[in-house]
Amino acid sequence: MALALFGTTVITGQSALAAPETDIEDQTVITTADTEWKFLDDGSDPAAGLSSLNAWTENDFDDSTWKNAKGSFGAKNGSLGAVGPYTPKTLLNHYLPEQGKTTVPTYFFRTSFDLEAGQADQYVELSGEATYDDALVIWVNGTKVAGFLDDRLTGENNQEYAGSSNGDPVTSTFRIPADVLVDGENTVAVSLHQDREVSSDIYLDFPELSLHTTEHHEPPSRVILTPTETPETSQYVSWLGGIANEETGVVEIRETAGTEVRSIDARFVDRVNNNPLPHFSAELTGLTPATSYTYRVGNAGSYSPWYTFKTADPNAKNFQYIYFGDAQIGLDTTWPKVVKQAMAAAPNIVGSVHAGDLINTGSNETEWTNWFKGMKDSGATTNVMAAPGNHEYSGDNKLLAWKANFEYPGNNPSVETAGELAKLTVGDTPQAIQYRALFEHWTEFAKETVYFTDYQGVRFITINATRSTGFLVPDNLPACEGSDCPAGNVSSLWVQFQAAWLDHILEDSDSKWNVVTFHQPVYSASAGRNEPVLREHWVPVFQKHNIDLVQMGHDHVYARGYHNSNTTEHEGVTDGPVYVVSNSGAKHYDLAPAADNVWTQNDATQVLRGRGFTTYQIIDVTEDALTYKSYVAEKTSTSTTDLAVGDLWDEFTVTKDEAGTKWVTEAGVKAPEEAEPALAVDVNTSVRCLAGKATLTVAATNGEAGPISLKIVSDFGTKQFNKVNSGKKGTAAFSTRQAELAEGTISVEASDGTTSSTQKVDFAATGC
Numbered sequence: 049m050a051l052a053l054f055g056t057t058v059i060t061g062q063s064a065l066a067a068p069e070t071d072i073e074d075q076t077v078i079t080t081a082d083t084e085w086k087f088l089d090d091g092s093d094p095a096a097g098l099s100s101l102n103a104w105t106e107n108d109f110d111d112s113t114w115k116n117a118k119g120s121f122g123a124k125n126g127s128l129g130a131v132g133p134y135t136p137k138t139l140l141n142h143y144l145p146e147q148g149k150t151t152v153p154t155y156f157f158r159t160s161f162d163l164e165a166g167q168a169d170q171y172v173e174l175s176g177e178a179t180y181d182d183a184l185v186i187w188v189n190g191t192k193v194a195g196f197l198d199d200r201l202t203g204e205n206n207q208e209y210a211g212s213s214n215g216d217p218v219t220s221t222f223r224i225p226a227d228v229l230v231d232g233e234n235t236v237a238v239s240l241h242q243d244r245e246v247s248s249d250i251y252l253d254f255p256e257l258s259l260h261t262t263e264h265h266e267p268p269s270r271v272i273l274t275p276t277e278t279p280e281t282s283q284y285v286s287w288l289g290g291i292a293n294e295e296t297g298v299v300e301i302r303e304t305a306g307t308e309v310r311s312i313d314a315r316f317v318d319r320v321n322n323n324p325l326p327h328f329s330a331e332l333t334g335l336t337p338a339t340s341y342t343y344r345v346g347n348a349g350s351y352s353p354w355y356t357f358k359t360a361d362p363n364a365k366n367f368q369y370i371y372f373g374d375a376q377i378g379l380d381t382t383w384p385k386v387v388k389q390a391m392a393a394a395p396n397i398v399g400s401v402h403a404g405d406l407i408n409t410g411s412n413e414t415e416w417t418n419w420f421k422g423m424k425d426s427g428a429t430t431n432v433m434a435a436p437g438n439h440e441y442s443g444d445n446k447l448l449a450w451k452a453n454f455e456y457p458g459n460n461p462s463v464e465t466a467g468e469l470a471k472l473t474v475g476d477t478p479q480a481i482q483y484r485a486l487f488e489h490w491t492e493f494a495k496e497t498v499y500f501t502d503y504q505g506v507r508f509i510t511i512n513a514t515r516s517t518g519f520l521v522p523d524n525l526p527a528c529e530g531s532d533c534p535a536g537n538v539s540s541l542w543v544q545f546q547a548a549w550l551d552h553i554l555e556d557s558d559s560k561w562n563v564v565t566f567h568q569p570v571y572s573a574s575a576g577r578n579e580p581v582l583r584e585h586w587v588p589v590f591q592k593h594n595i596d597l598v599q600m601g602h603d604h605v606y607a608r609g610y611h612n613s614n615t616t617e618h619e620g621v622t623d624g625p626v627y628v629v630s631n632s633g634a635k636h637y638d639l640a641p642a643a644d645n646v647w648t649q650n651d652a653t654q655v656l657r658g659r660g661f662t663t664y665q666i667i668d669v670t671e672d673a674l675t676y677k678s679y680v681a682e683k684t685s686t687s688t689t690d691l692a693v694g695d696l697w698d699e700f701t702v703t704k705d706e707a708g709t710k711w712v713t714e715a716g717v718k719a720p721e722e723a724e725p726a727l728a729v730d731v732n733t734s735v736r737c738l739a740g741k742a743t744l745t746v747a748a749t750n751g752e753a754g755p756i757s758l759k760i761v762s763d764f765g766t767k768q769f770n771k772v773n774s775g776k777k778g779t780a781a782f783s784t785r786q787a788e789l790a791e792g793t794i795s796v797e798a799s800d801g802t803t804s805s806t807q808k809v810d811f812a813a814t815g816c
Contacts, residue, residue: 078161171261321413373631463491468548513582566600605629
């Protein structure tokens with residue numbers, strides 16, 4: 049017998065179908081217009097005094113005292129009113145009796161339908177759809193068949209809050225085997241849950257429950273390409289199968305110019321989100337670089353269309369990719385339009401990067417289906433490099449849907465890449481044991497959420513900015529007591545764990561260009577948001593390695609700028625990382641004040657900012673330049689730009705020569721001419737303590753063939769050397785008159801009479 053998992057209940061599926069004794073047809077047994085529900089909305093427990101907590105879901109339960117009405121059901125601040133885009137027809141009691149504005153945690157609904165003798169065995173499966181706010185559990189004849197956002201429920205009592213504050217109601221669909229049906233009366237029971245005591249609304253609509261005589265077979269869907277570590281010779285492809293009980297899959301592939309078809313077995317991954325359809329993934333290996341391939345995916349003879357992709361060309365330097373911000377809201381309206389415009393503007397891209405919040409609720413299969421529909425052609429023919437956002441965790445705290453939908457390289461952080469943090473795991477103390485358990489858990493969990501791939505001279509890096517103890521703390525974490533135990537600091541440690549890995553892979557990067565994508569911005573742009581932990585640990589790594597693009601989302605506005613240490617003497621020119629926040633969906637927030645925001649408060653400058661419109665970004669890569677262009681894809685009435693849809697909104701260019709000299713120039717600004725070679729001067733700094741005060745010593749050695757002049761400049765004084773012969777040095781000792789010397793910078797100016805150069809050298813903090 050095949051087993052299918054729905055929520056937390058295992059239901060035995062039918063493995064074979066006997067011919068029906070009489071011809072029956074599919075039928076719909078629940079609709080919004082026709083179905084009358086019994087419901088309980090007074091905050092009481094319907095199973096109080098009964099032997100089973102779920103007794104209220106069973107056929108013989110007495111609901112004669114309950115209210116009855118047709119849907120939809122809901123309330124907005126205690127009255128009938130719009131709940132997002134929906135207006136309920138039947139008012140639910142919003143608040144607990146005599147408890148002011150404390151909301152009812154759980155509402156209970158029951159309805160039934162009848163089947164004639166012998167009919168139950170002739171149905172193969174049930175399908176349904178429900179729209180709800182905030183969480184929902186469905187039973188048929190006393191058996192739980194589906195749960196949505198119900199992971200907070202403990203099962204200790206019937207009145208419990210659940211859900212994750214998603215805002216507007218969400219719609220979910222489900223399919224279940226028909227084994228739960230019986231001849232005669234069949235009872236459908238639903239519990240609807242508020243997410244918190246002060247929620248402003250509640251909503252339920254159950255528009256359809258249908259019975260089917262044949263198993264529903266769809267062709268494979270959600271076909272998507274994701275990169276391996278070696279995109280020249282291999283390729284990942286993942287998809288959602290169309291046959292519920294099938295766990296074998298195959299990829300058929302051939303060179304586009306050839307005729308020989310090769311079959312590659314796929315790996316069954318999982319079934320998630322109450323969807324009985326299986327996910328598959330395959331790694332296509334042994335491919336030839338710079339070659340076009342045609343492929344299709346299939347399960348048990350049911351195949352997708354044929355698609356074509358091209359492997360990376362190690363000798364090519366020119367290509368394009370697209371950068372999308374949050375899709376999240378408007379997945380069936382805004383999102384497909386944005387992708388269509390982007391693909392029309394850049395039809396020859398090698399792939400796209402996505403800065404998280406692809407969907408609004410990780411456990412909502414309808415949203416995932418709509419996201420993949422928007423990416424249908426692009427995702428099946430070019431590589432998708434996505435970062436998870438906080439909404440991917442909504443209703444799916446272990447990211448099961450993410451890991452079922454996407455396959456990414458396993459080059460994620462581990463203890464081996466943790467740098468100094470790895471020392472914390474050494475030993476048998478409770479602290480070391482707990483550090484080890486956390487780092488081992490994160491090594492496993494980071495897979496497919498933190499990764500990199502090198503593609504034609506660009507290292508595409510993805511990191512995971514979401515921090516929640518729900519997934520960061522493993523089950524059965526070893527005990528540890530005291531303030532030095534890591535369990536109390538997992539949010540910051542998770543960020544540091546990735547920072548060490550990021551530093552490691554940037555030190556080893558052979559790619560000329562390095563770009564990083566993640567969700568929550570290090571420099572927040574919308575009002576009321578701030579990510580100091582990310583900024584503390586990640587910005588120093590970005591700045592140290594002068595990463596080229598930092599691509600972020602989350603804020604539902606647009607902002608682009610730089611760290612102030614990267615200003616230059618040239619107007620419209622900087623020389624460091626570019627930080628970008630973008631939005632590719634229909635959700636829009638307000639900007640923080642221009643004169644006082646996270647950027648201005650943290651030594652950073654916004655070059656351009658805007659709200660109330662949606663964008664996509666096209667990045668042109670050449671051997672010596674990255675050209676970034678952002679386009680307006682959709683506007684709202686609150687848009688801060690007068691540009692039309694399709695217009696160019698933002699543009700800049702990053703240039704880098706073979707020596708590594710880098711400039712970031714605004715549109716229309718020419719990169720500065722290459723500077724004269726710097727004079728060879730070796731500079732060393734040291735600090736020592738004399739009489740309890742710090743003395744800073746600077747030694748500058750002439751590496752030129754002839755004499756030069758030197759000028760050593762510090763905050764504590766200046767020393768001039770008019771003639772320093774080759775191989776000789778000028779040494780200056782500056783009394784700081786400080787017992788605690790903070791880290792700082794000195795400069796050394798050198799001249800040989802025709803050429804002048806200046807170099808800046810840091811010195812470390814010292815306490816005396």
